[in-house]
Amino acid sequence: MGVRSIGIVGLGLMGGSIGLSLKKLYPQTSIVGYDHNLTHIKEAKDLNLVDRLADNIEEIWQCDLAILAIPVDSIISIIKQINNISQNTTIIDMGSTKKLICDSIPDAIRSNFVATHPMTGTEKSGPTAAIDGLYNGKTVVLCDVDKSGEHQQEVVKNLYEALGMNIIYMDSTSHDQHAAFISHMPHAISYALANTVMRQEDPKSIVALAGGGFRDMSRIAKSSPVMWESIFRQNRINVLDSVKHFKQELDAFEKMLNDENWDGIKKWMTDANSLHDIL
């Protein structure tokens, strides 16, 4: 990849997992971690997620490649504080929203920065959730790359290819619209489903009756509220739009069920089945 040192800010699921993979991929490269949470630091140390831990965040900006694996609101705060970096430094974020982040990158570091969104994760969070292989075989979206330096684009391409990822390119506005429908709104639905069932059902019935369908549909309702609050905050308008569309579909089902329109319901389910041709 041509970098001698990699710094990771945030040693949770995303940062810890990339640390584990990069240590294996680049044994000659120094992988330095930073986290503002003392428990995370201790866990990251015990789990050997990085080669060493930085005493302060300035050490990260001295690395050839700095990876921001923190909630999207924190990305915006932190990039405003970066200064005094080399022209060859590459900085990437891995946030689930892209438009506000891209708009917030200071001009002084714009060519250093590459905005990325690896489409991977689990419902778990923190250093103990980190797993090697989290990125392998998944897609990563690179946004507004024409504003990143050529060297930086090359570093990031090499990084994600080495991790076994499929790279796609998109402008940050389109990314946030698509991500609202395919990722953010489904998370809101999962949270709503979990709350509905827990408010209406006793734990004993839930455990007894939960089949694979409910387990799969409620899994991401266990995701971190801190992380998701900031995603919903940054992609608020698109998420409201996608929720509106989802509610129209559910209302259509409710009306057909109320009217006992079985032909309509069967057609509606058959339409949904066609997802099978894609995924």
Added chain:
Amino acid sequence: MGVRSIGIVGLGLMGGSIGLSLKKLYPQTSIVGYDHNLTHIKEAKDLNLVDRLADNIEEIWQCDLAILAIPVDSIISIIKQINNISQNTTIIDMGSTKKLICDSIPDAIRSNFVATHPMTGTEKSGPTAAIDGLYNGKTVVLCDVDKSGEHQQEVVKNLYEALGMNIIYMDSTSHDQHAAFISHMPHAISYALANTVMRQEDPKSIVALAGGGFRDMSRIAKSSPVMWESIFRQNRINVLDSVKHFKQELDAFEKMLNDENWDGIKKWMTDANSLHDIL
């Protein structure tokens, strides 16, 4: 289990899978299959799901144990046609709804019948979806068993224990209320989500951006429309009630997002997280 012959009506996912497991568990017992779909018969034969195929359904009623693994509407039609069976014959259904089925069992065969709902399955259907081990480690609900004969209760208990299932007992009215919240409404949500995304997004974006969350949440939208139409038909009132409750949760989220009530959204997600303590 004390039965010499087992008949299975319907050789799809549920019937085919139980056939495979019973052939292994009871090599001395004759496992006979019946299906009204000629393609299913051919597939079941090729896949060796049962020992032999019956020429007509009457052969199934001559078995010591008859298993109805067909859509819930078909269960109600078929049980009205059963007659001339031995006092010791056991008949079970495996439908996802229980109240209307229990109410439809003719008096003449009421003690022969045990109403059951194995909480297992996949989004796939038909004989080719059958897998050995589908039942192992899962829960099965037995409903209104006080109306079943003692011998029949014993046969069914032995059957499901042999399959490695955890048996729970419930009245059919309660079953249908719980199943609406924990299984039927989540299926409606998955169908609605799949339709929303497919109507708003192009296939290329869906494939590129779908992470584990969306894949899990849309998986059961691939389920059989024929099977689910009859479930929604039979459990219509409870499903309407559960959809109403779900919409209240989603409306609450939408309002908080619209009002930028971030503390409210964080608390709402933290409430949903507590599902983690149960499942």
